[in-house]
Amino acid sequence: MHYHFVNLKSTAVCEQVIKAAVSLISAAEIPLNRLLYFISTIPREFTDYTGPLRATVQKWFLQKKDCSEMNNLLDELIDFPTTFIKHTWVEGSYLYDDEDVGAWEGEAQRWARTLVLVTLEEQHFKQIFSFLEKCGDKLSENSPAREYLYIKFFVIIISLIEELEVKKKKLVHQNNTIASGGSDMTDGLEHRAINEKLAKSLLLVLENMVAFSKQSCSVFWLKNKDNMDLPCSVKGKLGGPSQRRLATSITSSVLQSIWSMRCVSSVVTWCNHYTSDVSLHSAFSFLWEFCWEVIQHSTYATETGAELHLAAYEALVYVLSALSTPAIYHFLVFVEPKQLNGDVKLPLDFLATTFLGNINSLLTNGVLTRSRRAVLMCWKWLCVDSLLSISRCCDENKSQLKSLGPLFSDSTLRTIFLDITESLENAGENSVVSILRCVRSVLGLLQFNMSHRNLSSLGISYEMMMQLVKSSWILHLSCNKRRIAPIAALLSAILHPSIFPNLELHEANEKGPGPLKWFVENLLNEGSKSPRTIRLAALHLSGLWLMYPDTLRFYMEELKLLALYGSVAFDEDFEAELSENHEARFEVSMLAQSPDREFTEVFINTELYARVSVAALFHQLKSLGTEEALQSGKLFLLKLLDSAVNDNDLSKELYKKYSSVHRRKVRVWQMICVLSHYIEEDIVEEVTSSAHICLYRNNLPAVRQFLETFAILIYLKFPTLAEKQLVPIFHDNEMRQQALSSYVFIAANVMLHSRELSAQRNHLNQLLPPIIPFLTSHHHSLRSFTQLLVHCVFSKLWPILQLESSEEPFIERRCFQDLRQYLAENTDCARLRVSIEGFLDVFDPDTSGTPSGIFTARPESSGFECVPVSVLERVNNFLNDVREELRDCMIKDAATIKNEDLAAGKHDQEDFEKTITKVSQDFQKKIIPQRDSEQASSAIMGNNDISRLLFEIEEDDGTFNLAVESRKEAAEAVRQSQQELIVMASLVDRIPNLAGLTRTCEIFKAGLLAVSDMGVVQDKQFRLISVTAEKWVPMVEVPVESVRTFLGRKRAEGYTVVGLEQTAHSVALDEFVFPEKTVVVLGREKEGIPVDVIQQVVDVCVEIPQLGVVRSLNVHVSAAIAIWDYTRQHRARRASSQSQFPPQ
Structure with missing residues (x-):
């Protein structure tokens, strides 16, 4: 059976893989090493505590077909440490290198992860802990038993501790379940019980570990070690990780020493979390002594001696990491500042300077190779990071110290700082985090020293900071x-x-x-x-x-x-x-x-x-409320407003929906709304001036609604400005309709949301009268929008108007009362209100200018930049729906009237045909849609009222949609069916070309036009060029990546695919005969049709003969020529066919 494992990245993929594994095979049937490897390929976040696939994997691992299967698998998992550590001794079998140890570590980590995943039962861990105690006891023997390979013993302990540490962090990090006592409290308590039992077991063998480590570490201090022959695997190595340049026998001893020190450090840290025992103090003393011995050790002038010293620094990394753990306080007595003959002695200060002197000497003496110096550099900064972090350990254990003063002198910290800046540019990628942590620690300690001594400066100059910044930037850029x-x-x-x-x-x-x-x-x-x-x-x-x-x-x-x-x-x-x-x-x-x-x-x-x-x-x-904060807010507000008014992109009036310009406009006005709270008397005139400029410009509703919100917030904050600035705007007869809609919305909300009754009454008296005329506006959207807002004002503020008791003229009171009644009871007005129910109540002056109000989705959010659908957009959508209903009704009425006319008699039929002929003849010349549509509508429908209605709607909206519908109805009676010509324009992306193509296809009655994005027909520039052609030509969306599939399908339907392209074998257009069922493929501007499309799905390429120097035509021009030639050929064929077979 073959097993294929992949690095799984998706929950859905992982879930499907595990389901497949569960259905195909029992976990007990898979060899343990392969099963562990399979589980290790599942990303941890899916199987760790609270992971979505944790229960599934547990169930599969523990499922059984008979009573023995599951027990055997779990027994194998529990016996793994025994089989892993046990070793059959043969001559030379104690020799190993980093690659061997790395493989053992990976195997142990996979085991530990799976063990903690599938079981936390105390009885299972008890067997493992018992074996570890038994194995640890044999460490004390003068000649350790050959049945165990002790480096594997250290590997298994470290792997188990690290996995349980991961589990502990997950329990604390996610929902803090242990402290909160939630539903998973039992799991947390079980985990802690296991951790405590492990700590007790390890504490029993800690003394033996320390003794074993002392003996093993003697290899670091070997004297008179001349250079020895290196293994071939080291001599011939061309790449990959840097290998130790030591003889194989010494490499094995060095690795055992490093792992023994690493294990002691991990065990000390772990036990310190769960127990306090006097034996821990002796272990800390050993670790502290080891630090000094490594740091003060002199390097011998041979490569072997330097490699041994490098290995000692590697072990020191783990020791210092353990000593810098915040929860550890046993060794604080060693690092606490001491008074000696009136002077303050800083043990850490001397330790750090000695360390830097010796390790820098080892780096610069030229004995180590370049790759090994890079490794030593990595250990150097990990050690310095841990040394500097000891201060954090002291800070968290203040109660254990006699006094908490500086642990490092300023001079030492500046020495470290200068060493860092010199090393940053050349640091390896493995050293990035540690060296940057050193920077952070040094600056933090300098700040502590400064505050402790009441100094005013860190003592780091402008030039030193510039060097640090530029060096760190070079380091950042070097990371892949x-x-x-x-x-x-x-x-x-x-x-x-x-x-x-x-x-x-x-x-x-x-x-x-x-x-x-x-x-x-x-x-x-x-x-x-x-x-x-x-x-x-x-x-x-x-x-x-x-x-x-x-x-x-x-x-x-x-x-x-x-x-x-x-x-x-x-x-x-x-x-x-x-x-x-x-x-x-x-x-x-x-x-x-x-x-x-x-x-x-x-x-x-x-x-x-x-x-x-x-x-x-x-x-x-x-x-x-500070002056600095207030001035910063004002400065940023004015900066953004200036950009909104003058920036080339942000000031555009013509832009595509959902384009980058559209997005940037939304973002800038969202932020300006947040900054509205910073407006004060000194800048309000400048702010409103910029706002009015932007309100007057054309903008899409998603942008305009934030402009409106901003203006409303200003006028609510400065009520006297509302009448002063808005009333002249309402009286400006040249004001754009779109801007007027916004100002009506602003005024209505200012009236509705004024906090003081006097201000609200004043707003009603000053702002409502100039809004009333817009109820009769010829602009349909403005008229409907104003009706909606005025009704809202009347509904909520009618009592404040006090018309019943006012002394206003009788006719004025009656007008307002009747207007209120009409807006409330009229069927169409009611339908409009129902369609946007709840949207007018969305605006809240207390939240609309806050981050939570702007970036939290509101009702029917568009999903675009957290932008809700605006009220005006809802009104326009409603009106468009009503217009569509009206068009459908009128088309049906026109068809009914036409049928009645056809049944009326031959005389009426002849008149009808004459009318159709006249309309058809009009289409062959310059088309004037309004004139032609009026004639067609009158002739067909014979209803002057409907004609007048069409004319009013055209004038109202500035469109000719209904007239074109009527013209189409008249023309379809005499026109032939669409040509079987498909124009593939998905590779064309410029809007003017697409709009021109649409217009050309409509004129020549193409059967279908394919574009990459149907959203282009909503673009304002497209509409200006296409002049409603998109409403009459069939269009379909074919994304660029689907072009070949679409063309292949059309070939299967009998179409011939013709590429309009200059190629080595292309046919001249005037020599090519177009089949009736043809797809014309247009290429990208400048680039043409992709080679793979030409080779795979194009039947023939056609080119337009050219006489000039420039070797290409505009894609729209080329397409128009080809479409016309297709039309010319088929018109000629139809004419020939009709002459041979005249109608009977």
Whole structure:
């Protein structure tokens, strides 16, 4: 049987694979090693605690066909450590290298993951713990038994501890189930019980482990070790991981020493979490002594000696990592500052300087090869990171210290800082996170020292910061992949809270922008290609700007970039990496906190996150009430308004729906709405001036509704401006109808939502009268929209009008009362209100200018940029539906009248045919739709009332749709059927060409026009050119990727596929005879028809003979020539056919 394993990335795929496995084979029938490997290929987030496939895998693993199967499989899993560690000794079998150990580690990790996945029963773990105790006891023997390979013993312990640690973090991280006592409390308690029992078992053998490690580590201090012959696998190696340049026998001893120290460190850390025992203190003493021995050890001037010292530093990484664990306080007595002869002695200070001196000497003495120096560099920064992190351990154990003062001197910290800046550019990708953590720790410790000594500066100069920023940027660019942990570490290190308030680092000078400004500019520019970079940058920067709002004035362009940011790329691995990778989660937790974490976290895995973060930032800043925050908000508001008015894209009036311009317009006005709270008396005139310019321009409803919201919020805040600015607009007879619709909506909402009764009454008196004339507007949408809003005002504010008791003239009161009654009871008005029921109540002045009000979906959200469907758009949709109903009714009436006329007699029939002939003859020349449609309608329907109605509707909407319907009805009686010509234009993407093609196809009666996106017919530019041709020519949407499939289907239906293209074997158009069933394929502008289409689905290529120098025609012109030639040929054939067979 063959097993094929793939790296599974999708829940659905994983679920299907596991279902297939369950249905095909029992888990007990699969060899254990293959079963463990299969389970390891399933992504952890699917099988870890609360994973969606956890229960499925458990059930499959534990299912049984008979009583023995499951027990055998579980027994194999429990006996795995025994079979794994046991070793049959033969001569030379104790020799192994890193590759061997890596394979053993992978095998042990797969076992530990599967064990914790399928069982947490104490009886099962008890057998494993018993074996580990038995094996650990034999470590104390002077000559350890040859039946065990002890490095595998260390590997199995570390793998088990790491897996249980993952489980523990999942329990705490997801829903905090242990603390909350939820439904999974039992699972959490069982897990803790297992952890405690493991700690007790390991504590029993810890002393033996320490003794074994002391003995094993002697290999690091070997003296007089001359260079030895290297294995062939090392000498002949051309690539891959760097291998130890040691003899095989020494490599085995070194690996055993490293793993024994790693195991002791892991066991000490684990046991310290669950128990307090005096034996732990001796273990910590051993680890501390080992640190000093490694750091103070002198390197011998041979490659073997240098390699042994490098291996000791590798072991030191795990030791320092254990000592820097926050929960550990046994060794604090070793690092606490001490008074000696009046001076303060800092043990960590001396340890750090000695470490840097010795390891830098080893790096520069030239003994190690380049690849091995890179490995040592990685261990160096991991060690420095752990050393600096010990301060965090001390901070979390204040109660255990006599005094909490600086653990490192300023001079030592600056020495480390300079070492970092010199090493950044050349650091390897494996060192990125650790070296950036060192930057963060150094800056944090310098800040602590500064506050402890009441100093005013960190002691890091402008030039030092610029070097740090540029070096770290080079390091960032050198990384091949944009992982979460390195990006977050870069942000938290360079944009550190200790240096961010320093305005000098943001301000521009004669040399250019300050270091931090330079860094942010480059980061956001690079982030335009990386969604996760921009997302993490928005998270960190918004948090820092909230803490230090006086820095915002330096970042107006960057804020605008974030406010308008949007990416079509979806970072589907972001959430998975954050869930799986503890290091990534930790680094993200070190970033500055979001201004509104609960709200913004909803958007963390979407392209909205950057914009939402900026919106939340300014919403929170307003509540601070500081002068810096207020001025920053005003500055940003004016910046965005200036862009909305003057930017080439944002000021466009002609743009396609859902285009990038459309999206950017929506985004800028969403942000401007959030910033409306910053408007005060000093800028209100400038703000409203810009708003009126934008309101007057043509904009799609998705944009216009945010403009309206912004204006409403202004007038509610400054009520006296409403009458001053709106009344003259209502009296302006040249005002655009679209703008008037917006102003009516603004005025109605100002009247409805004014908070003070006096202001509301004044608004009614001043704003309602100039709106009333629009109830009679010739513009259908404006008229209906005004009716809707005026009824809403009457319904809610009628008592405030006090018309019954007013002294107004009787006729005025009667007019208002009758108008109210008409709007309330008229059937058509009622239908309109029902169609948009609830939409007028959506506007809430308290939330419409907040991030939650803007970025939370409202009723019937369009799914586009969190934009709801506007009220005006709903009204227009309703009117369009009513018009369609009217057209259908009138077409049916016209057909009925025509049939009656046909039955009336020969005389009427002759008159009818004359009328049709006249209309048909009119079509052969320049078509004047209005004149022709009137004649056709009158002749066919014989009803002057219907003609007048058509004329009124045409005048009302500025369209001729109903007239064209009538013309079509008249023309269809005499016209022949559509030509069997299909025009394939899916490869054409320019709107003018597509609109012209549509018009040409309609004129020559093409049977079908195929385009890549039917949404193009809604484009304003398309409609201007096509002049309603799209309503008469059959059209179909064929995406570019489906062109070959479509053409293949048409060939199967008997069509000949003709490519309009110049090729080596193309036929001249004047020599080609078009079959009746023809598909004409048009190519892309400039590029033509793709080669694969020509080779696979085109039957023949036709070219238009050309006499000039330029070797190509515009695609629309070429298509028009070909369509006309097709039409000419078939008209000639039909004429010839009719002459041979005249009608009887």
